[in-house]
Each structure stands twice: as C-alpha cells, then as structure tokens.
Amino acid sequence: MSSNGGPTVAVKLFVDKEKKRVLFAESDKDFVDVLFSFLTLPLGTIVRLFNKQSQIGCLDELYRSVESLGEDHFQTTACKAMLLRPVNAAALHCDRLKVKVDDADLTAIYVCLQSGCSCCSPRYFSPVRGVTCSCGATMNGTRRWPQSSLVAAQETADGIFCKGGSKFIITDDLHVAPSTTSLMFSLMDKLGLHEELDIKEEVLHLNSNKIISLLRRALLSKHPLTGLYFDVAITRDGASSYQLPHNLFAPQAIEAELKFKPITIKLVQTKDNSSVLYAEVKQDLVDLFFGLLCIPVGSILKTYTQLSPDGCLDNLYKSVNGAGCVKQDCRNLLLSPKLAPFFGCSSNVLQVEELPRRCHNSPSYHYEMNPKSPKRGDEDSYRAYVNGGSINFIVTDDLCIVNFSLAKSLQAIRAAKIPKGKLVEKELTLDKTQVSARQEKYIFFSPFSVLYVLNGCFFWQQVLKLLRAVMITRNALSSVLLPPI
Known part of the structure; x- marks a missing residue:
C-alpha cells in the first residue's frame, strides 16, 4: 500500500548515482501489465488525465474545443460525453490491474430507471452516462457487467496481458523483455557496465499518481524511469x-x-x-478530428509507429512482439486495439475496428444502444458525432x-x-x-x-x-x- 492508502506495484531500479541515470529496472508481471495497459488508452483519456496539459501536439486544444462547443452541434448530448470520456475497449482487462491508470469506473453501465418505461423492449443500456431513453428520461441508473461477463482471473502465474513465471527487464526507454543471462550481457555491453560502477538497487512502490507521472514522461521523454526517480522536470521544446x-x-x-x-x-x-x-x-x-480522441494509443502506433516524437511508447509497442512477453490471446488486443462499440467516427481513415455491440445477460436490460442515435429504430445509420x-x-x-x-x-x-x-x-x-x-x-x-x-x-x-x-x-x-x- 502507498502512503495515501492506494494500491501499489513494485519495481526495482538499478541506478548509476554518479551519472544520475536509471540503467534499467526489474519487475514482475504486475508492473509490466500496467505498462502495457498504456497502449489501450484512448487519446482523449490521456488529455483528461493531464487536465488538458498533455503537450501532445494539438490534442489539448482539440479537447477544449469539444468542451466549448454547444450540445446542439452534436448528434446527441451523449456524443459530447463520449468524446470527453471515451470508453476503453479493453476496460474489462484494465479494471483488473493492480494499479489503475484511468480513474473512470470501467465496468459501469447506465440504464433507464423510469418506472413503467415500456418504450424499450428489450431494455437498453449504455456505457455512456446521460443517454436519452426512448421514453425521454435520462439513463443514469448505474449497473455493472455481470461477473460471468468479466475476464475471469485464472489461477495461473500469468498476468493480465503478460506471461508470468519470470521477472522482466525494463530499460530506461521502456523496452520490455524477460530477464535472461543473454539480455544482461547485452545490457552490460550497451550501458558500459564492465567498468567499476557504483550501482544502487532501489525498490519503488508506485501508486496511481506515480504511474500517471510515468505515463506522462513516457509520452514526452526518452528516459522516463530516470525522470521519475530523480524527479526531473518535463520539458518539451520545438513542438510548435x-x-x-x-x-x-x-x-x-x-x-x-x-x-x-x-x-x-x-x-x-x-x-x-x-x-x-x-x-x-x-x-x-470536424468529425474526423474529434474522433481522434477515442483512438487507442496502440492503434496510433500501428499506423504511424510513433505517438509523440519525443516519447518512447513505441518501445512498449515493439516489446509486445518480443519473445516471452505477452500472452498470445492478448497480443492483438495491444497491437491492434479496438474501439468500444459505436465509438468510431463517420470516416474510419485509421481503419480501427469497433467491438461488436454487446449484450448484457440480465433479463431486465440486455441491448446496447447507440449513444449517437437521436431515435431508436435507425441506430446503425448514425456514425458521426457532429x-x-x-x-x-x-x-x-x-x-x-x-x-x-x-x-x-x-x-x-x-x-x-x-x-x-x-x-x-x-x-x-x-x-x-x-x-x-x-x-x-x-x-x-x-x-x-x-x-x-x-x-x-x-x-x-x-x-x-x-x-x-x-x-x-x-x-x-x-x-x-x-x-x-
């Protein structure tokens, strides 16, 4: 537990005190799972986590534009909420992380609580709060995905995304690989560890605030672990x-x-x-620009190989293909992350797939509605936010x-x-x-x-x-x- 009572993940850093740099880190699956979860985050979630100060190109200004535009410029009131708080399609995985990056309620769904609502048969639900039901009421009743629908925690040594049973080495620029003797020899050559160095080992216990700080450094720096340990100020030059x-x-x-x-x-x-x-x-x-806020980091890296030119999240993406890192059934989830149902924009230029419409197994509500549709019965024709x-x-x-x-x-x-x-x-x-x-x-x-x-x-x-x-x-x-x- 951290000093503020929140959960933590442990990571051991190997630090060159003289040169003030982290040489590499060693951890188990819990910390590596958190790192790989960065690839599932929608861009709008990143901007929100950093209070519109992500410093990633124009994304902060784009997010402010969604906030400032009147609701009458969107297909529905819910469209604005979808862009400001996009749903992570891997939410059921990320909800099981030992330390969560996103503070959103990832497993909540919302239903109409209007008594005698007979407009919806079958009853609708949505992962977006505030969708208007066909009866005219706002869908604000909170429910959860049933336990049988969640990704069950298996009694194995594996993590959520990565394989378990061994330690992992993480370089300062976030290359991840299973800990092996050959990897250690390679690091010794690369970092010049043959000479006598005063290397200090220190175990850090990172809570959600520290993990979010690490994410920001990974977006804007090639040395996020060094920056985190020595509390180096984050600077961004030349972005304009x-x-x-x-x-x-x-x-x-x-x-x-x-x-x-x-x-x-x-x-x-x-x-x-x-x-x-x-x-x-x-x-x-405008719809194309706004739709960017819902695209996961991994899909951006798939198309462009980089997100921020100053950052190093691309090394995490490359590590997914590394031998022995990620479970086979999670590779596509990280290399080609999908959008949540209905979260694509009107023109899918980046070719990011959406998850199919989901069904809830409750007898009271089990049909996921399109939050972009102002009326029932013609839901699939509404693709645009604006x-x-x-x-x-x-x-x-x-x-x-x-x-x-x-x-x-x-x-x-x-x-x-x-x-x-x-x-x-x-x-x-x-x-x-x-x-x-x-x-x-x-x-x-x-x-x-x-x-x-x-x-x-x-x-x-x-x-x-x-x-x-x-x-x-x-x-x-x-x-x-x-x-x-």
Missing part, C-alpha cells in the same frame, strides 16, 4: 515547429483501399504560404474549433495582425485520387483583395498526414496543407 517526417506511416497503413468521401477545405492563409490563419470546413473534417447540414466551422492552425460566424472570422484575422492585402483564401479537396494538373483562377472577394482558388485533389494519405500532424505539432494545418518550404 516540428516538421513531419518523410516516412510517416507504417508500411501496412497505406496499403488498404479506403471508402473515403472527398473533404473540401477553404483556407485563409498568407499569400507567401508562410502560415494558415484558419480553415472553413464542414462537419466531415451534426451535419449547412453548419460550417472555423478550425485554427492549432485545432481550436468553433462554429463559423463573420464575427469569429474577423476576430481571427485581427488577432493574426496580418494586413488583408497579404491574405488569400484557397479552396482545396482532400481525396484519395490524385489530380496531376491544378487549375488556378483569381476572382474578387471581400474582405480580402483577392480570392485564390486552388482546384485540385490530394491522395487520401494527405488526410492521414493531417491526423498525424494533430499529434506532433501545434501548427497542424500549416504543416500539411501548405507547400513545403
């Missing part, structure tokens, strides 16, 4: 100007053919292509999203302090089909002196680049939609 790498995707990420509808964007930018002030877009692109129609949105370069109005447009232009003569509007289309020739024309437009219209299409890979930019830079639109410098 980070350039997208040339090899952006994992090989498998660009092989599949997508059913992808073209997205039209109007950019207000400088004539010299130095910066984007904002984009005027419709529901489709209302469609003629509503336009303003998306700034750092992903602050508001509903469009002339006042907000003028406010953004004035805030940039750029003369109107140096601004143009460009229209472009994101599509999976490439057009080699681009037609350009000039027409009069107010309040700008010139409207510059670019009619052309990009590979759908441009959309993947745009989503990637959201996670690694605070100039997401400029880094992808402007010509490279």
